Amino acid sequence: MPVRDDEKSLKRTPLYDLHASLGGKMVPFAGYDMPVQYPAGVLKEHLQTRSSAGLFDVSHMGQIALRPKSGRIEDAARALERLVPQDIVAIAPGRQRYAQLTNEDGGILDDLMVANFGDHLFLVVNAACKEADEAHLRANLSDDCIIDSHADRTLIALQGPKAEATLAKLCAEAPGMKFMDAGPHEVAGIACFVSRSGYTGEDGFEISVHAADAERLAKTLLDNPDVMPIGLGARDSLRLEAGLCLYGHDIDTSTTPVEAALEWSVQKSRRTGGARAGGFPGAEKILAHFAHGASRRRVGLRAEGRAPVREGALLFADSAGGEPIGKVTSGGFGPSLNAPVAMGYVPTSLSALETKLFAEVRGQFLPLTVAAMPFVKNTYKR
Amino acid sequence: MITTLYTSDHEWLAIDGDVATVGITDYAQSQLGDVVFVELPKLGRTLKKAEAAAVVESVKAASDVYAPISGEVLATNPDLAAEPALVNSDAQGKAWFFKIKIADKSELGGLMDEAAYKAHTA
Numbered sequence: 251m252p253v254r255d256d257e258k259s260l261k262r263t264p265l266y267d268l269h270a271s272l273g274g275k276m277v278p279f280a281g282y283d284m285p286v287q288y289p290a291g292v293l294k295e296h297l298q299t300r301s302s303a304g305l306f307d308v309s310h311m312g313q314i315a316l317r318p319k320s321g322r323i324e325d326a327a328r329a330l331e332r333l334v335p336q337d338i339v340a341i342a343p344g345r346q347r348y349a350q351l352t353n354e355d356g357g358i359l360d361d362l363m364v365a366n367f368g369d370h371l372f373l374v375v376n377a378a379c380k381e382a383d384e385a386h387l388r389a390n391l392s393d394d395c396i397i398d399s400h401a402d403r404t405l406i407a408l409q410g411p412k413a414e415a416t417l418a419k420l421c422a423e424a425p426g427m428k429f430m431d432a433g434p435h436e437v438a439g440i441a442c443f444v445s446r447s448g449y450t451g452e453d454g455f456e457i458s459v460h461a462a463d464a465e466r467l468a469k470t471l472l473d474n475p476d477v478m479p480i481g482l483g484a485r486d487s488l489r490l491e492a493g494l495c496l497y498g499h500d501i502d503t504s505t506t507p508v509e510a511a512l513e514w515s516v517q518k519s520r521r522t523g524g525a526r527a528g529g530f531p532g533a534e535k536i537l538a539h540f541a542h543g544a545s546r547r548r549v550g551l552r553a554e555g556r557a558p559v560r561e562g563a564l565l566f567a568d569s570a571g572g573e574p575i576g577k578v579t580s581g582g583f584g585p586s587l588n589a590p591v592a593m594g595y596v597p598t599s600l601s602a603l604e605t606k607l608f609a610e611v612r613g614q615f616l617p618l619t620v621a622a623m624p625f626v627k628n629t630y631k632r
Numbered sequence: 633m634i635t636t637l638y639t640s641d642h643e644w645l646a647i648d649g650d651v652a653t654v655g656i657t658d659y660a661q662s663q664l665g666d667v668v669f670v671e672l673p674k675l676g677r678t679l680k681k682a683e684a685a686a687v688v689e690s691v692k693a694a695s696d697v698y699a700p701i702s703g704e705v706l707a708t709n710p711d712l713a714a715e716p717a718l719v720n721s722d723a724q725g726k727a728w729f730f731k732i733k734i735a736d737k738s739e740l741g742g743l744m745d746e747a748a749y750k751a752h753t754a
Binding site: 286287291292293294296483484486487556557558560582583585590612 | 665666668669671687689690691692693694713716
């Protein structure tokens with residue numbers, strides 16, 4: 251059993267007492283004391299989210315507002331484009347987009363969501379990166395934007411096929427929202443920011459609410475018999491099945507967006523020949539990767555047997571071992587597939603679908619196949 | 633007569649003559665959560681006490697199961713390959729891991745009886 255020697259220094263989210271009352275098993279995660287699972291267990295929580303609806307406390311993540319000093323949202327968007335390879339200017343009011351903060355070497359400092367709230371941009375960033383992200387934003391954007399950390403806000407994700415019907419009872423606008431719509435809405439009479447997004451591959455919503463109202467809102471959502479509380483354990487297996495990157499594992503400062511197979515997230519306007527090509531940190535390297543390809547690539551991996559192939563497992567071209575060709579960056583058991591799933595980096599020459607590879611697990615070389623992601627078809631309402 | 637003893641690493645062993653049946657305790661399975669895979673030792677392998685003998689994988693993590701005593705592996709449980717979740721539903725019954733021929737009975741001396749194990753996990 252892990253020894254929790256850092257227990258005293260852990261932060262708590264505004265939903266800590268609720269987690270405790272629901273029997274959440276708490277573990278340290280990104281400096282917070284977070285529920286890894288509830289009494290139902292990871293498997294049931296995972297399958298519940300795929301078949302009905304799950305409620306996740308994701309308020310360890312950072313929420314940051316960028317307010318243009320000029321009052322023109324386009325100025326905030328142009329400023330943020332100095333730090334990310336995405337087209338921020340084109341995000342329409344009420345829309346959200348996935349982005350990455352990059353470094354001078356083309357690596358990823360963090361991945362984030364960027365929403366246009368009309369008069370300001372609203373960012374959701376990873377828990378472990380939020381302080382560094384905020385400092386990075388302040389250092390680079392302070393001339394153009396007021397950077398407002400929403401440390402007083404809680405973030406709740408409601409995910410799964412019954413998320414829409416659940417939220418519709420509390421927020422009349424919810425069913426009318428499409429995937430990646432985002433804006434201020436009242437939920438159960440409480441002022442919230444709602445986006446139709448999540449990180450499970452399921453349709454669903456993320457709801458940002460003031461800390462003071464968070465527990466009331468979470469309890470109201472949990473009053474619905476279709477909704478169960480879901481811990482970090484199932485959140486991880488859900489996002490893995492959805493083929494989504496976990497920062498610090500599948501992407502980090504050593505991986506470019508092209509190596510990470512995130513080309514889809516970089517709009518043409520920022521690529522070579524586009525209206526606002528380049529101009530972000532590491533543009534030279536990232537655009538070269540777009541032009542010529544990268545030497546390695548993130549791929550999905552399916553194992554033949556039942557043994558999970560986990561993060562850190564070395565990958566080989568054949569069962570004789572020899573020099574490893576890559577490494578697994580996320581891996582585990584996919585409860586919806588009832589089979590192991592993994593993702594990792596391999597040479598681009600070995601990244602084609604159906605390529606046979608081997609992973610070393612406890613001295614054995616287990617056969618794997620490069621497989622399409624997502625492993626489980628996503629159900630976003632586009 | 634069968635005597636059941638326990639290790640501080642949460643293995644149980646049911647001793648019947650010079651053969652011990654080994655598994656993980658109900659307490660251990662409750663801490664691991666949903667078990668999705670069990671890797672068992674090869675038949676005929678000679679285990680040393682405290683050596684990693686099997687692996688039990690939950691959705692989240694892999695955990696070693698140690699040989700509670702030295703000896704040769706006489707049998708492994710075929711049901712676990714087909715249904716790893718047996719570990720969660722019947723850890724100290726149907727979900728036994730392997731049977732071992734006890735090499736040295738003096739090694740049993742350091743193990744706990746049920747009352748001592750209950751106190752250990754209290």
